[in-house]
Amino acid sequence: MSAQQGSLHSDGKSVHWRQLLKSGSRIFIGSHAAVPHALIADLSAHSQHLHDIEIVQVYALGDNAWAEPEYTQQFKVNTLFIGGPQVRRAVAEGRADYTPCFMSDIPSLFQDGILPLDAALIMVSPADEYGYHSLGVSVDIVSAALRSAKKVIAQVNPKMPVTFGQAFIHKGQIDAFFDAEADLPEIEATELDAVTERIGQYVSLLVEDGATIQIGFGNICDAVLRYLGNHKDLGVHSEMITDGIMQLMQSGVINNRKKTYHQHKTVTSFCVGSKALYDFVDGNPHIGFYPSEYVNSPANIARNDCMISINSAIEVDLTGQVVSDSIGHQFYSGIGGHVDFSRGASMSKGGKPVIALPSTAQDGRISRIVPHLTEGVGVATSRAHVYYVVTEFGVASLRGKSIRERALELIRVAHPKFRQQLLDEVRKHYYVPNYQTIKSVEVPELGNVGFKELCIDGHYYDLRPLNPSDERRLQEFFYSHTKETLQMRYNTVPTQMSREKSCTLVSVDQATDLALCIVRQKGSAAEIQAVGRYYYVPADNSCEVAFVTREIHQGKGMASRLLDEMISIAKVRQLGHMVAYVRAENHKMLAVFERAGFKRLASEEPGEVHLKLSLADGS
Structure with missing residues (x-):
């Protein structure tokens, strides 16, 4: 690794992209906060001779320039989770593809040759004295991609944290190196409004002391973590961790001592957040980063007693079906680990799959609790996988409830101005009898x-x-x-x-x-x-x-x-x-x-x- 910084090299010799890729190749790029942006920029600048390179990715923090129209002849994005405006716009305009799948299943797509990879472009820390590089803040599906790809090309970044678990790759497994120091992309916490605060408060009431939690991403999940500050002996088994998890670990609320699987260790597959978080995971022996097929396995998730999965959604119908990846015909995000953890939590002894969302959207003009799913949307989580739906108006308990009872529970946590409309709509399908009425159900006192x-x-x-x-x-x-x-x-x-x-x-x-x-x-x-x-x-x-x-x-x-x-x-x-x-x-x-x-x-x-x-x- 003695070649000049900012150029591809292998065994001390310069390497050109034409030696690694050819037109029509399928490549994987590292995920979340571990996207090798400098390496991809070098590929873009030195591969005019290449065409129709398929880029397989999930959520990639930072500028996704390769998804812009000017790169249409060079790159074609196939995203397994839509993240960021550039990729979302490319999918909406038909310049990129979206492949829906569970996060736990993505590794098998690579390993079984369904999406065979010609190369994996990843970011790693510098090698240790034994020759091992750390995958750092994203092990997730990167681990499977580098095992399945014909070529592994790594951006070596001194600012990549060294993480433990199953996070290492030996330098002998890497075909080409690109030395480039870069700050990891950060996500800043935003101010929480009153609705989000209330949802976080309600969800926190469902989490018992000693439970193991999985938390999604976004303001609602941030609010939940803030309201867990007075809990005791919580554990973490989550595909991702954020600043909120770090703060609860630092305060001792999360100590993992009552976990029934990987006791005394926070288990995750990637992290996103602030520089403080990246510094926190660097060399931290109390956090294990493992591949998605391991962390997101419903069977492994269920080995944690009292497993609580907490995820958000776009809309929920009155039978309990959950939409999380699309708004009408427009694909918005992806399935990710949502279903993996809902299923795992439902299989756990004392587990609870929780869906949390505001009761309305578009400044209160539409209800997110709907009598029937919007045309074009897809069901991410089935009506049998959800135990609780939480809005700012309370907690709807769905487990073991009939369709009629589910409808009444969900109408109760819908915004008051939509409750009668929801009741009228659901009556058309005989879910709720005519004598059933909806009146004011809150007692603010x-x-x-x-x-x-x-x-x-x-x-x-x-x-x-x-x-x-x-x-x-x-x-x-x-x-x-x-x-x-x-x-x-x-x-x-x-x-x-x-x-x-x-x-x-x-x-x-x-x-x-x-x-x-x-x-x-x-x-x-x-x-x-x-x-x-x-x-x-x-x-x-x-x-x-x-x-x-x-x-x-x-x-x-x-x-x-x-x-x-x-x-x-x-x-x-x-x-x-x-x-x-x-x-x-x-x-x-x-x-x-x-x-x-x-x-x-x-x-x-x-x-x-x-x-x-x-x-x-x-x-």
């Missing part, structure tokens, strides 16, 4: 995330609003009651809770009336433990309150917690007073009301106690 976590008798529960997708849960709750409980709550013993009746009870306009529940949530499974309601009485600006609690929890304080919350909300809404009617023999419920300050009044009904709490005086 419960705080930013719309629910509160409770610890009762050593167990954790969520106190949240009832919503239309709770229809079946409310049925199950009703049929769990004894005759005595039904008698105390309804003053009779009803024998049926039909779907229509249950639907009426969960379709509450929470802006006027109030219906709260305490739910035991285990992953995608939820069971109602208690329900509290008040019905607004406009005539005197009051409300009537009622409760029912599952028998095994009676006497544990659930009714009191619900009542306290409802009193607080009623005061914020400036109601004058609350009333309740309780059977005289229901001593436990009477005690709940009286502890909250309710006073007994004369009742017109024998055997019934009338109670009242004045709110206007601040009591």
Whole structure:
């Protein structure tokens, strides 16, 4: 490697491109932040005799000049993931091709001769004392490309970090070298808006301490990482890592000590971000860079218990189908590792595949939650692969849900101005019956995330609003009651809770009336433990309150917690007073009301106690 910097050489002798390539060759260029730009520029400048060189690539950070129209006779891009405006424009104009594929499958396209490579143009660090160069910040599919290509041509960059894992190639495997020092392209973090912040907050609530995470790229994923700052013992198995991962590792939130696969090590295949990130991975023994066929293998991903995959999307239909690579007929990005990790997380013990996206696009003019997929788009992730869909309006839980239940869950997290339209559209296909209605489902008085976590008798529960997708849960709750409980709550013993009746009870306009529940949530499974309601009485600006609690929890304080919350909300809404009617023999419920300050009044009904709490005086 004694030849002059800035020229091709091998064994100390100059090499010309005509000795390495011929017209019609297919070449691979390094990916993400490890694109050998100086090497490609040299190829462009010294290969006028070459024509129709097919460039196979994924996302290439930096200027993709080879995709511009002036290079049409020289190069033809075939991208396996669309990234950057130049490549996106070339695909849209038909000057470049897009080949959709899973990131985990790309190596086999090279190795099986489906996309045979004549050369791989890569970027590496200088060789160590043993003659090994590091692939640095991108091992991903570069590893498979250099093993499959007939020729390997490397830009040797002193600024390329040395990374560990399966990140090395011996100098004897490289056919030609090009010495060129260059800064790695950086991606700066952007300011997060309120919508993105809220989505990040909701997603973080799905991540338990000790979980292993995979995170995608973009503002939403940055927001998620910011809200994981108070978590403990997180692990990482992700095709990419960013500055947010680095910061959580530095703070000790990510320590990988509870991982069940590659314990004590962050596993990735590439990184993109700031110079600080590139410095962080340089020589860092706590991070392993491995090939995509290894990192993105759903079977390997699933070996991590509590695997949480977090990815964004362009749109989601009301059955749960996810679009991530196209906007209508226009191809926008690619499938990448989205499906690999959704599948792997769904196979993991305690795993959760999560899709996060804003509820609207184009400055709020269109909904990203749609009744049917836009013409021309392709499904990246099937409706069976997604457990959670998160917007700024909450978390939709889809696992094990019928089409009707999925539609109701997704409408609930759609933007309020589109909810009725979505319901009307989905009814045309009989997914949702005519009696189902959508009303205001948010209770902002419960705080930013719309629910509160409770610890009762050593167990954790969520106190949240009832919503239309709770229809079946409310049925199950009703049929769990004894005759005595039904008698105390309804003053009779009803024998049926039909779907229509249950639907009426969960379709509450929470802006006027109030219906709260305490739910035991285990992953995608939820069971109602208690329900509290008040019905607004406009005539005197009051409300009537009622409760029912599952028998095994009676006497544990659930009714009191619900009542306290409802009193607080009623005061914020400036109601004058609350009333309740309780059977005289229901001593436990009477005690709940009286502890909250309710006073007994004369009742017109024998055997019934009338109670009242004045709110206007601040009591």
